[in-house]
Amino acid sequence: MKSHRKELWFHVPTRRAYINITPQVEDALAESGVQEGLCLVNAMHITASVFINDDEPGLHQDYDEWLERLAPHAPVEQYRHNVGEDNADAHMKRQVMGREVVVAISQGRLDLGTWEQIFYGEFDGRRKKRALVKIIGE
Numbered sequence: 155m156k157s158h159r160k161e162l163w164f165h166v167p168t169r170r171a172y173i174n175i176t177p178q179v180e181d182a183l184a185e186s187g188v189q190e191g192l193c194l195v196n197a198m199h200i201t202a203s204v205f206i207n208d209d210e211p212g213l214h215q216d217y218d219e220w221l222e223r224l225a226p227h228a229p230v231e232q233y234r235h236n237v238g239e240d241n242a243d244a245h246m247k248r249q250v251m252g253r254e255v256v257v258a259i260s261q262g263r264l265d266l267g268t269w270e271q272i273f274y275g276e277f278d279g280r281r282k283k284r285a286l287v288k289i290i291g292e
Contacts, residue, residue: 158186158289161198166279169227169244172214173274175204175285179257180264182287189262191291195272196254199283201244203251203275206266221247221277244278251275259291 160182162175179195197204207213225246226232233242255272258265266272274285 155290155292156186156188156191158182158188158287160185160287162274162285162287163282164202164274164276164279164284165282166276168279169277170218170221170247171276171279172217173276174209174271175274176209176264176266176271179272179287183259183262183264183289186289188259188289188291191259191289193257193259193264194254194288195257195285196288197248197274197283197285201241201248201276201278202283202285203248203273203277204254204285205251205273205275206255206257206270207273208269209271209273217251217275221250224250241278247277248275251277259289 162178183193195204225243227243230236230240235242
């Protein structure tokens, strides 16, 4: 069985963003040489997410507004975690959107649905963070 590991690095200049990372994951798959197996992609920070959905700007705006209603950033004093910090809402947003995705690999390609794309969701940006791509298979 083959195993391949790659880190994807991000430095998002804003507090929140949604980045389509499907091409970078496909590049990692090509580097791996795996034809049949599984690909794990996970955020390696507790204020970021990896998820699968449609690459449609209106949907991303809907996510942003919906998450802000669920866990508003301000006032920061509403959260116990924010003693000396201001990112409790980012932890909660990550919890809702999830940490990771696993995608099947078939015939050397990510086995995604018609409109499915892989995204890195950032909820407390403005510093360097990463996601892990781990590929196993034959």
